[in-house]
Amino acid sequence: MSRLATPGEVLQLIRSGEAVTRADIGRVTGLSRPAVAHRVADLLQRGLIVEDAEGPSTGGRPPVRLRFATSGGVxxxxxxxxxxxxxxxxxxxxxxxxxxxxxxxxxxxxxxxxxxxxxxxxxxxxxxxxxxxxxxxxxxxxxxxxxxxxxxxxxxxxxxxxxxxxxxxxxxxxxxxxxxxxxxAMGEHRVVYASELDDLLFVKVSTRIGAGVISGGGILRGALGAAGEIGHIPVRDGGGVLCRCGNLDCVDSVASGTAILRELRAKGRDVMSLADVTALVRAGDAETMAVVRQAGRWLGEVISGAVNLLNPAVVVLGGDVAEMFQPLVSGVREVVYRRSTQLATRSLRIERSRLGPGAxxxxxxxxxxxxxxxxxxxxxxxx
Missing domain, CATH: 3.30.420.40 (ATPase, nucleotide binding domain)
Structure with missing residues (x-):
């Protein structure tokens, strides 16, 4: 840092692990030893950091390590x-x-x-x-x-x-x-992917469909908070399904959990919930698996456009439907890798959520x- 670091900036260094001793802080910030001592004392007094047991020594007295006080509030x-x-x-x-x-x-x-x-x-x-x-x-x-x-x-x-x-x-x-x-998307990125990549597209497939975009390490909200509303992008050959927004064949109306249940009931399947669909998929019911995979293809059609536009390093599929139905994930992969540009998919990963509902x-x-x-x-x- 080229200017004098404030106590708040020193706290960020300690929280991130970039500086965990007083010597580290001085090295990173350029602050004098008295200035470092003053800022550390302020943070200690306010209960924002604590002193840990002595760290490893490289000769002489071992340095005292500083740690963010995670138990200081809820x-x-x-x-x-x-x-x-x-x-x-x-x-x-x-x-x-x-x-x-x-x-x-x-x-x-x-x-x-x-x-x-x-x-x-x-x-x-x-x-x-x-x-x-x-x-x-x-x-x-x-x-x-x-x-x-x-x-x-x-x-x-x-x-x-x-x-x-x-x-x-x-x-x-x-x-x-x-x-x-x-x-x-923030939870999944920070916990699972932050150390390796800065650009992520999280798609939630549940009762409805929505997306969260991590760009450059931060959430992309758009001008009015409407970024990521992919549910109302129409798909081709959706069968003319009327969406609640008033348009036809929005991906939300043909590929969500609600849509999958509606389609299977129309085909005579006695399904009351997604758990019933899961049972049919696990039993190898060909017609159910075809419906779910087609939902994945429609979703992949929309995601492929987002991949071309945003060039994420990873697409994460979460929500009840994505977590329960492998045929849907397969349908997404099939279309995204076929329809997105070669450069955008060169190293693209399409994965299920690792955090699951806790994200x-x-x-x-x-x-x-x-x-x-x-x-x-x-x-x-x-x-």
Missing amino acids: VPVASLGARRTQIALCDLAGEVLQRTDLDIDVEEGPGVVLPLLMDTWEKLLDGRDDVVGIGLGVPATVEFAAGRVESARVMASWTGVVIPPIIAERFRVPVLVDNDVNVI GITGCALMVLDHVLSAQAVDAAAR
Whole structure:
């Protein structure tokens, strides 16, 4: 660093592991020993870092290692789905301390769902008063800066609702809200891929279809938070299916879990849920596997366009449908590698989610921590 590093910037070095001793900090920042000592003392006093046992010595007295204090607070988070919501408390490293899943119909509206979330957080907190921030992922397009729901895939009654002030009335901390697939993409990238790549496309295939884009290591939200809304891109030869948006043959209307169930019922299959479809796939039912694979091909058609446009290093498929149905993943691969450009697919990987359902709550926690533990926020809190 060419200028004097602030305490907040020193904390980032310690959190990232780039500098774990006072000598490291001096080497990386160019700060004098007294200046390093002053910033470290400030961070120690505020409980943001702790001193670990003595590190390995290269001769002489071993250096004392500095470590970010992950137990210095908690982050309540929730990742809302159409029918099921994951609720958790995370530490300051984004690790889950407690978690509970609830069956919640988000279409009951914010007046029902948000109080239920807050009551659940309070039960998990059990009297703790060290909340540093709250994170929420919702199945809707979100204007991130304001936390306003702009349009919703499955929760129309939420449109126009500004969520943070409602939660902040009870919890006087920063509240961050984003699209559900964005937070899943953040969690998957940071935990699984951040050390090796900066560009990732996460596609969630569940009741509905959506995507989250990691570009240059950060989430790409677009001008109004609508980046990644691939569900309403039409496919060829979709059969004229009317989508809820009013258009025909949107990929959401022909390749989602809802669409697969509808198609199999039309073919006379007695399927009430995706678990029933899974049973037919495992039994080798040829017609069911054909329906699922065709859904994958339609999805691959849309993803191939995104691959040509964004050139991600990896496409990650998550959500109930992608995680349960290998024929769908195979259909996606078949079309993407055939229809995307040779350069875009030269080293492209198409993989299933490794974090699975937990990616959403991890992403929510990391979203909050990136905000409240940023160098600017840490320095502002010291004033």
